[in-house]
Amino acid sequence: MADNMLTALFSTDTLMVFRGVIPCLAVILVGYLAGRVDRAEHEKTLSSLIFFVFSPCLVFSGIHRHSFKSSEVAAIAIAAAISLLLLLPAAFALKRLNRTADSGSILPILFTSTGTLLMPLAYLLYGNEGLAKAALYHLFSSLLFYTFGTWLAFGSMQAIRFFRNPTFFAAVIAVASVEVGIPLPDAAEGFFRLVERGIDIVGYGAIPILLLSFGYPFCRVEVRSLRRGLSGGIVRMLAGAGVSFLVVIIIRYLGILSTAKGYNILDYIDMRTTEAVIILAGSIPGAISCYLVNRRYHPDTAADSLAMLMTASMIGVVTIPVTLIMINRFILSG
Numbered sequence: 152m153a154d155n156m157l158t159a160l161f162s163t164d165t166l167m168v169f170r171g172v173i174p175c176l177a178v179i180l181v182g183y184l185a186g187r188v189d190r191a192e193h194e195k196t197l198s199s200l201i202f203f204v205f206s207p208c209l210v211f212s213g214i215h216r217h218s219f220k221s222s223e224v225a226a227i228a229i230a231a232a233i234s235l236l237l238l239l240p241a242a243f244a245l246k247r248l249n250r251t252a253d254s255g256s257i258l259p260i261l262f263t264s265t266g267t268l269l270m271p272l273a274y275l276l277y278g279n280e281g282l283a284k285a286a287l288y289h290l291f292s293s294l295l296f297y298t299f300g301t302w303l304a305f306g307s308m309q310a311i312r313f314f315r316n317p318t319f320f321a322a323v324i325a326v327a328s329v330e331v332g333i334p335l336p337d338a339a340e341g342f343f344r345l346v347e348r349g350i351d352i353v354g355y356g357a358i359p360i361l362l363l364s365f366g367y368p369f370c371r372v373e374v375r376s377l378r379r380g381l382s383g384g385i386v387r388m389l390a391g392a393g394v395s396f397l398v399v400i401i402i403r404y405l406g407i408l409s410t411a412k413g414y415n416i417l418d419y420i421d422m423r424t425t426e427a428v429i430i431l432a433g434s435i436p437g438a439i440s441c442y443l444v445n446r447r448y449h450p451d452t453a454a455d456s457l458a459m460l461m462t463a464s465m466i467g468v469v470t471i472p473v474t475l476i477m478i479n480r481f482i483l484s485g
Contacts (some may be wrong), residue, residue, distance in 0.1 A: 168475040171276040175268070176468065178359050182366025191371065197364055205357030206266055207321035212354030213270065213286035214325035215347065216279065223425055226407045227284065230398045230429040231291040235261055235299065237394045241386050249382070253449040255304035259437025259459045260387045262296050265289040266318075267365040268435045271358040273428050276475070280421065284428040290322055292432070296440065305448045365464075368439060372461045373454070380458025387437055387463040388470045395433025399426045399482070420483075427478045434474040436463035 186194070242257035249256070263269065266289050273285035297313040313319060328347075402408055408422045437460050446453035 165476065168472045168479075171272055172472055172475070174275065175272055175362055178362035179366035179464070182363035183369045185363065186367040186370030191367065194367060197360075197367065201267075201357070201361065201364055203317050204353065205360050207317040208350050208354035209270055209282075209357040209361070210286045210289065210318050210354075211321040211325045212351045213274075213279070213282035214322055215328050217283035218329050219283075219287065219326075222407055223284070223421070224287065226402050226425055227288050227429065228291050229405075229407065230395075230402060230432075231288060231295060233398050233401060234391075234394055234433050235295055237397065238390060241390045245383060245386055249379075251452060251455075253304075253445075253452045255441075255445045255449045256452040256456060256459075257383075258296075258300055258304055258441035258444060259456050259463070260383060260391075261303075262292060262300055262438045262441055263387075263391065263432055263435045264365060264438045265292045265432055267361040267439060269428070269432050271362055272431060272435070274355075274358060276431075277424050277427060280424050281428055284425050285432070286322070288428060288432050290319065293318070296438070300441075301444070304444050365439060368442065368457060369461050369464075371454075372458055376454050376458040377462055379455050380460070380462045383455075383459035384436075384462030384464075384466050387459065388434070388466045392430075392434040392470060392474050395430040396477075398433065399429055402426070402429075423483050426482050430474065430478055430482065434467075434471060436460055436467055 238261050242260040245260065246254065246257050265285065270282060270285045270289060273281035277284075293316070294310070294313050298308045298310050301307065301309045301312075403410055408425060409419075412419045437456075439460065442453060442456045442460060445456045
């Protein structure tokens with residue numbers, strides 16, 4: 152019995168999970184402590200740097216070396232949309248249970264932290280391939296947030312904010328650099344390679360900054376408000392993980408991603424990595440942007456939204472490693 156427990160504890164699956172999760176948890180905790188020490192005085196500066204510099208560079212770094220197949224793009228886009236639709240009943244049921252009038256309070260259940268958590272985790276767990284898929288998922292999730300999410304929160308879509316987002320432009324430039332092969336003189340090509348290298352350095356350096364920014368606002372959470380956010384945190388983490396596995400089953404049923412290994416094992420691994428990122432995207436806490444939207448338009452429920460994010464993060468200390476072990480055993484090793 153003890154030998155079996157030790158074998159499971161030090162198995163390849165478990166060690167892989169620890170390799171990705173423990174560094175993320177440590178940096179998020181540092182972000183929380185930094186917010187406590189700093190009294191969140193520099194939160195606006197940090198958010199601006201992430202919005203204009205770090206996040207666009209990371210998305211560019213993730214995409215510009217990866218040529219996406221149409222099936223891969225379709226799978227990620229459909230997964231983001233279906234996940235949202237399947238979570239709506241649970242989100243509205245929770246809203247009714249809590250007797251909350253503002254629909255913005257359910258945003259942390261519907262939209263996960265694809266920018267600050269998914270991309271760093273996917274890179275640490277699945278390398279550059281994981282980062283590329285996570286960046287694409289982040290784009291589709293952001294589009295849904297600025298359309299359906301903002302409409303749900305305050306009654307109007309703000310898609311124009313997505314298309315003005317520097318991250319969107321970074322993604323467009325990255326895709327163009329991959330798909331449009333324009334011959335350049337050697338000197339110009341060398342210059343652009345240096346530029347790409349510089350963006351990569353900033354992009355990969357953004358990973359700890361994004362994780363810090365996730366933990367930073369939690370310094371505002373009061374202990375007494377955690378109880379109000381507990382139900383939302385439970386729904387986010389448990390229903391989100393369950394729905395994400397269901398979404399992968401639906402995508403397989405639709406035939407978008409083949410499950411046959413065939414002769415090209417690299418394509419098979421690529422498709423399974425796509426599924427792993429889809430499940431991971433649905434199994435993480437809600438996005439900090441959900442709290443920021445509520446703080447601006449629904450101040451009365453902003454504290455509850457932040458508490459929901461923090462309780463989901465605390466629950467995620469247990470649920471995320473379990474989900475990752477299931478991904479390794481049933482998706483990547485299938």
